[in-house]
Amino acid sequence: MAAHTVLVIDDDPYIVDVISSALRIYGDFVVSVAMDGAAGLERCMAERPDVVVVDVGMPRMDGFQLVRALRGDPQTADLPIVILSARVQEKDQLIGLMSGADCYLTKPVSPMQLVEAIRLAASLAQEERAERAMNMADYPLPAEHNLADDEES
């Protein structure tokens, strides 16, 4: 199996460093990084990573906005997203999950725990994609065709 690619988005350079190091040491992930929300969104669109790890409090675009933006775009709607934030309040966790994140981890989290969470998110997404691909085989009509029909009616 090819190594998963992970995009780490956090404005704290040390956090970016520890997460990417942990992902390399405890897993065979290929890591790329972004230091704020807007840059993260751009990289996400350009690189199509397998998993995104997002901080919440960031300049330019915060983590919640970023997650909503990713979920709103059909190209990244299924992308596994792990929020890793220092905001520990239940309210924030709910906002994060309702924005569309798959998982909400609070800092500090141990390196192994973090890597396992990312691995799980990646493999779940892979399973889901495989399942969807199988389901899609039952519906041979291309999506454009359906859309055109709808517009005519």
Next chain:
Amino acid sequence: MSQPSMSRMTPVERAALASVYAARRWQVLRLAVPGLLIYTLVLVPVSSVALAASTLLQMLLSGALFGVALWATATRRVELAAQLALVGTFLTSVIITINTGPIDGTLQSGTLVALTAFLLPIILAGILASPRVVVVVTGASFAFSALLLAVTPLSANAQATLHLRVNALLVIVPLLAQMGAGFLSFAGTYGFRRMQRDLADVRLAYAREKETEQLREQFIASVNHELRNPIMAVQHYLVMAQTLGSQGKLEEQQRMLQSGTEVAERLTKLVQSILEIRRLHTVTDLDLKPIALAPLAWQAARMLALLSPGNRQLVQVQIPNDLAVLAETEHLQEVLGNLLANAAKYSPPNSPITIAARPLSLREAQVLRPGRLPAEKLGFVEITVRDQGMGIPPDKALIIFEPFVRLSRDEGSPVIGSGLGLAICRANVQAMHGDIWVESAGIPGEGSTFHIVLPRAADQPPPTRRLDGKGAEHGA
């Protein structure tokens, strides 16, 4: 007990006080309406009978009224005392007017005169709720009654009903009663004032406590947030160093330990800053004294040179020698030190940093910072610290004074900071009744100018050594 100065308060405290003093306007109705009801329902019929029977009886009646009022005052039933004093004054004035008969010596004309001559001023005194006004009103009505008794003969009505031919008693008793009424009104309004002040104190303390509590919660929340990142980083570096050590990757292990140490240092600095800002939140009343500004600025410039010998910036001090501010030395020193250190940190070597000051009239200050400064008699002093560094984007000009805020361009840059320096500056300046803000176009090289406005103190003659205030230079 002095009333706290409204101008030196936070908006929350001002609102708390306003709510207490707004009650004063309505208080008079609570006092006057029951008093008038007692008079019309009970005392008019009773005094009509008394008038027909005996003037002495009327006096006994008003005397009894004042007796009860005195008892109410002694037992601190402030409202009852004030009501009885009001009715008593009114009744006495009716008796005096009827007995002296300046118009026609009837109950109706007596009531009319009493109403205009006594009741309206008393209501006025009640609205103002000022003991001083009560004294003036009572004195005036006492003089008016005495004049009335002196210049007009007893009315036919009074002569007809006067069984006891003791004119002296008829003159003295109402006057004494009126003095008593004045005294009781005074006691009533004074007591009310005291009560109001006590209540204001309690409300004020409550508002302050609530505000502090909110700040504390906000503070704990942000500290909690700020500590989690470095703690996680240290934890990760150590765990990974262990793993790498067991795998024999010693070079990588070394890097982990190195980075871990860096973060641990950052953590230590953060904790120190937190302790400092914690101290600021607990300081409310500083001991403000006149401080000569120029020597303090020189000291800050020298401190900068001592603390960062690597920096080669030129600090220029342009402050008139005798200009003084009302401030607390240590807090002001901390502000100037922080601003100079920031200026040095964010500007290129050998670029000038200027610290200047000028007096600011009250009007100028209010035009400059509307609604943000108290009314100081001597006006203000504006201190500016100007550098030619990277500047601050205009949209960040306000937020940089919030705790734990750092500009995104500084995150990960070699410039170390905890995001607390300017928050400490703002807290210090506000505790000294001043204001702080920054002006910058956000263009690198054009730099930024920090402005501080503090209350001005009477000029302080320069100490032993003469300082040249005009463009003196100091290589830091």
